[in-house]
Amino acid sequence: MDNIKFYKYQATGNDFILIDNRTTGYKFSSGQIQKLCDRKFGIGADGLILIQDHDSYDFEMVYYNPDGSQSLCGNGSRCAVNFASHLGIVGKSTRFLAYDGEHLAEILDNEEVRLKMADVQNVRLMADGMFIDTGSPHLIKYVINVKNYRVYDEGKAIRNGGLFKEAGVNVNFVEITGNSEIFNRTYERGVENETLSCGTGVTAAAISASHKGLESPVTVNTIGGTLAVEFKKHEDGSYSDVYLIGPAERVFEGTIEMPA
Numbered sequence: 001m002d003n004i005k006f007y008k009y010q011a012t013g014n015d016f017i018l019i020d021n022r023t024t025g026y027k028f029s030s031g032q033i034q035k036l037c038d039r040k041f042g043i044g045a046d047g048l049i050l051i052q053d054h055d056s057y058d059f060e061m062v063y064y065n066p067d068g069s070q071s072l073c074g075n076g077s078r079c080a081v082n083f084a085s086h087l088g089i090v091g092k093s094t095r096f097l098a099y100d101g102e103h104l105a106e107i108l109d110n111e112e113v114r115l116k117m118a119d120v121q122n123v124r125l126m127a128d129g130m131f132i133d134t135g136s137p138h139l140i141k142y143v144i145n146v147k148n149y150r151v152y153d154e155g156k157a158i159r160n161g162g163l164f165k166e167a168g169v170n171v172n173f174v175e176i177t178g179n180s181e182i183f184n185r186t187y188e189r190g191v192e193n194e195t196l197s198c199g200t201g202v203t204a205a206a207i208s209a210s211h212k213g214l215e216s217p218v219t220v221n222t223i224g225g226t227l228a229v230e231f232k233k234h235e236d237g238s239y240s241d242v243y244l245i246g247p248a249e250r251v252f253e254g255t256i257e258m259p260a
């Protein structure tokens with residue numbers, strides 16, 4: 001039975017299993033991914049990330065939610081960059097491939113990672129809130145007293161509701177807490193629970209705040225810690241030069257038997 005070498009990282013409390021898959025070529029079924037991410041029967045994580053070689057990029061990161069579904073993962077990408085540096089694959093800057101295409105990133109002097117996100121084409125105003133795709137789909141709702149908000153119940157209902165039932169959506173609850181500061185909580189698709197932070201969600205929330213008069217850079221506080229988001233807003237409603245900045249730290253490493 002294969003013993004899998006893995007590393008555990010966390011980025012403002014969003015935690016991931018990372019595997020150097022450049023020579024092992026592991027392929028995991030959804031059932032195996034669920035077991036690896038299970039917090040009682042496995043390692044426990046908000047997602048699984050495989051680092052693989054790619055002819056045209058420093059590396060490719062393949063991300064899976066615990067239910068086996070795939071998307072861009074902003075916090076996971078920042079962990080992947082620090083992991084790639086630990087493996088000696090990259091130096092202080094890198095160009096890698098993720099689910100939604102090419103990303104640039106740099107490791108700052110304080111070890112935080114500054115990740116370039118894809119351009120955002122538009123912010124769609126909907127009855128339920130603002131819809132923004134930052135590499136994964138996000139619905140943004142503004143609330144008061146967000147720290148006591150019923151994120152799980154309402155997030156689950158919206159994620160499974162008529163409008164989003166098929167593709168699913170990540171649901172963010174945002175409160176403006178300062179001139180250039182917000183607090184964001186996210187119910188995550190594919191985790192089917194609230195996470196302590198969500199990178200693509202933090203990015204979407206900061207961009208939505210530009211519709212409320214906040215300007216770049218926006219400080220985004222989450223239960224898991226603080227991130228920053230930079231962006232350039234354009235006349236046509238699009239956004240470019242979108243960056244997600246924050247910590248991404250290795251917690252432990254280990255081995256685990258390939259789950260059945």
Ligand SMILES: N[C@H](CCC[C@H](N)C(=O)O)C(=O)O
Pocket residue numbers: 014046065069070071072073074075076136137170188189190191197198199200201
């Ligand atoms: N659950 C998200 C992907 C992971 C997003 C989050 N962990 C992040 O840091 O961006 C989705 O399926 O759209």
